[in-house]
Amino acid sequence: KQEVTQIPAALSVPEGENLVLNCSFTDSAIYNLQWFRQDPGKGLTSLLLIQSSQREQTSGRLNASLDKSSGRSTLYIAASQPGDSATYLCAVRGNFNKFYFGSGTKLNVKP
Amino acid sequence: DGGITQSPKYLFRKEGQNVTLSCEQNLNHDAMYWYRQDPGQGLRLIYYSQIVNDFQKGDIAEGYSVSREKKESFPLTVTSAQKNPTAFYLCASRIRAENTEAFFGQGTRLTVV
Numbered sequence: 001k002q003e004v005t006q007i008p009a010a011l012s013v014p015e016g017e018n019l020v021l022n023c024s025f026t027d028s029a030i031y032n033l034q035w036f037r038q039d040p041g042k043g044l045t046s047l048l049l050i051q052s053s054q055r056e057q058t059s060g061r062l063n064a065s066l067d068k069s070s071g072r073s074t075l076y077i078a079a080s081q082p083g084d085s086a087t088y089l090c091a092v093r094g095n096f097n098k099f100y101f102g103s104g105t106k107l108n109v110k111p
Numbered sequence: 112d113g114g115i116t117q118s119p120k121y122l123f124r125k126e127g128q129n130v131t132l133s134c135e136q137n138l139n140h141d142a143m144y145w146y147r148q149d150p151g152q153g154l155r156l157i158y159y160s161q162i163v164n165d166f167q168k169g170d171i172a173e174g175y176s177v178s179r180e181k182k183e184s185f186p187l188t189v190t191s192a193q194k195n196p197t198a199f200y201l202c203a204s205r206i207r208a209e210n211t212e213a214f215f216g217q218g219t220r221l222t223v224v
Contacts, residue, residue, distance in 0.1 A: 004153065034212055043117075043201055044215040051210050089153070091213070097142055097161055098169070099203075099213060101153035 002027045002094050006102035013080055014110050021075040021105045023090035028068050030092040035064050035075050038087045038104070047088075048075070080109045114138065117202050117216035123224050124189065124196060132187045132219045134202035140214075141207035143185035147171060148199040148218075157200075160185055161207055189221060197223050 003026045013019050023033070032051045036044040048057045048064040050073070056065040063076040073090060087104040094100060115136045124130045134143065142161045146154040156169030160179040174193025179185055185204075189196045199220050205213040 009151075032210055032212075036215070041199075041218070041220070043115075043217040044203075046212050046214060049212040091154075093213075096167070097159065097205075097207065098156060099144070099154075101146075101155075103151060103153040 002030075002092060002100040004090060004092060004100050004102040006088075006090060006105050008105060009103070010106040010108075012108040012110060015080060015082060017080050017109075018076070018078050019080055019107070021077070021088050021107070023073040023075070023102055025071045025073075025092050025100070027094065028071050030068065030094055033064075033066055033073050033090060033092050034099075035062075035073075036089045036091065038089060040087075044089065077107075080107075082109045082111050085109050115202060115204055115214055115216035117200075117219050119219060120217070122219055122221045124221060125224060127191045129188055129190050130221065132189070132200055132202075132221070134185045134187065134216060136183055136204045136214075136216075138204060138214065139182070140204035141182070142205050143179070144203040144213070145169075145175075145177065145185070145187045146201045146203065148201060154201060157187065196221055 034049045035047040050057045050066045061078040066073045087106045089104045091099045091101045118133045144159040145157040158177040160166035176188045202216045203213045
């Protein structure tokens with residue numbers, strides 16, 4: 001069964017710092033990987049989708065990479081802002097259209 | 112204004128009651144999903160449906176039931192057989208083609224009183 005791990009579980013950084021969030025998965029047979037943001041008590045907002053054939057995707061200050069063979073993805077956030085404070089979740093899509101989620105990294109960006 | 116709407120936002124259930132959570136989407140998506148989120152844990156799949164009148168159990172289906180009579184609607188019933196139903200429930204949808212992203216509703220927080 002696919003297992004998705006996110007490290008660290010929590011991260012606190014000063015405003016303006018660049019940071020990297022990590023996601024690893026045990027089964028490399030995935031169709032794609034998606035990064036989400038979740039604010040407290042809210043649903044998930046899609047940030048980036050990387051197809052299995054892609055190495056990275058960029059959106060504004062966010063850059064996500066995928067190394068399928070090693071079962072790893074990273075989400076890079078440049079010049080972090082207090083508004084980036086949230087929980088970030090990664091999910092991989094495997095067979096039968098099923099998604100497997102990590103437990104998230106809770107990010108706090110201090111002003 | 113397209114999206115996924117979950118209702119209610121907050122729901123309280125007495126012991127032994129069944130309750131139904133609503134999920135409606137106007138995105139014309141084929142596939143719909145129900146997840147449960149507990150503090151400190153990732154989302155766990157309860158049920159999913161890839162087309163109308165068809166659905167499959169996820170990893171934690173016991174104590175839950177669903178129906179998919181219409182493309183835009185995928186209600187989840189939490190039955191009295193679910194012994195620990197207090198959680199945050201999230202509904203998602205996507206186009207069934209392989210490489211599309213999933214979109215989520217704003218969630219329903221269910222509390223047993």
